[in-house]
Amino acid sequence: MSLASLGISSSFIIGCCIAAQIARRVSAKVLNRGGIVPVLINEAIAAAELCACCFELIIVADNFGVATYAVFLFMLTVWWGKVWGDASACPYTHMEDVLEGRTSFKEMALRTWAELMGGCCVYRIVQVFWWLEFAETHKGRAFGECSADLQVNVYLGAVIEGVATLLCRLASKALSEKEPKFSSYIDSFVGTSLVVAAFNFSGGYFNPVLATALKWGCRGHTNLEHIIVYWIGACVGAVLSVPIFKLTPVRRFLLGDEEKPKQA
Template sequence: FEAIAAAELCGCCFELIIVADNFGVATYAVFLFTLTIWWGRNWGSATACPYTYMEQIVEGEVSFKEASLKIWAQLMGGCCIFRYVQLYWWFELAETHEGRAFEDCKADLQVNQYLGAFIEGFATLCCRLASKVISEKDARFGAFIDSFIGTSLVVAAFNYSGGYFNPVLATALKWGCAGNSALEHIIVYWIGSCMGAVLSVPLFKTATFRNMFLTDTKTKSE
């Protein structure tokens, strides 16, 4: 399921690049918001994102071997889907697909690698903390709120790091693109995002954070 979910995520996001290039970031954001809600409702336990399993390793919920296999499946699904996308782009059934199948790609990172890693890491941290809070509160419109927060952060980071917040997605879409070395890509999109996600685990458990964001939940449970 992880391979299929990652393939679907990356396939859709390849097309979202076309949307952003031709219709602007606002239109891109609307589609991303809608898709995020749909993915959340249809993927079940699949996440298409490696750091969720890194969080589970920290929590002691999965073994390193199991997490590694699932992350590998995500990478395979995400990276292999490009051949399918490239095929229908090659047919040029839509005007916006003309010349895209074999076009040289360019990296989205517009700042230095360390600032880029900070942006990806901090935004991922915010996304994960928001998701955990929403999940624990069991908010009525939690999926919409979660999607809105994630989409807003993507748009905020769009012109700086690209706003991927998912190492598999960034690798499938931008690995080997002109403008970034392999090391820069790993630092920004893998180390940055994964550190932000892993940091969310202990931070979410701190009394200060829980008192700030989960006091209502605690009161109701009592």
């Protein structure tokens, strides 16, 4: 495929990021800072940005390879970590907050709903862009039937998504506590590496909202199988990260000497 097509995909992704940032700025000025509404708007914007970019990353991966896809994903995750603020565009982070007592079940449900709305609705914008066929890589993609990325048994896929999500969350928690230099880059590298490792097995989504926006109803798995792999698998992995991270051997392994017991 030509570099012109890659340039068009890159321009679309950059445009999505700019549009989302403008939406965040407008939202911050128009809405009051208090209350749940600004929080939900920010989650919806973040989810829309995430899913719009990842729709185009599918085009990049299919036509320019997983290595190119990984470079784009790494740069995007670094960017999102800097601009999203309290938004996560991912429901299991709120489940973790419920377990830790930092938020309520109601807020978790509302944030998840906002993320699903933002992530799923943005496809219509992507579809129009693909329909215009500015790039040869977009030909036939706007209304073509999608295929599932799950290439293994459903339960193995759930384990892959769950274990990888668990590892991602443990790494993020450790980096959040230690705050090393370039922690955002390290976190993005770990996440991207795990996505690439799982890419040819489950797709490496590690985010139920992202998986649902991109692959719900696609040929290759039933809706129940989708829920088992991408919702139950990922959410169980994330929830398990909360008690596992509190285990002394795990903290000692991840955090180093500062977690060793003090000598009497």
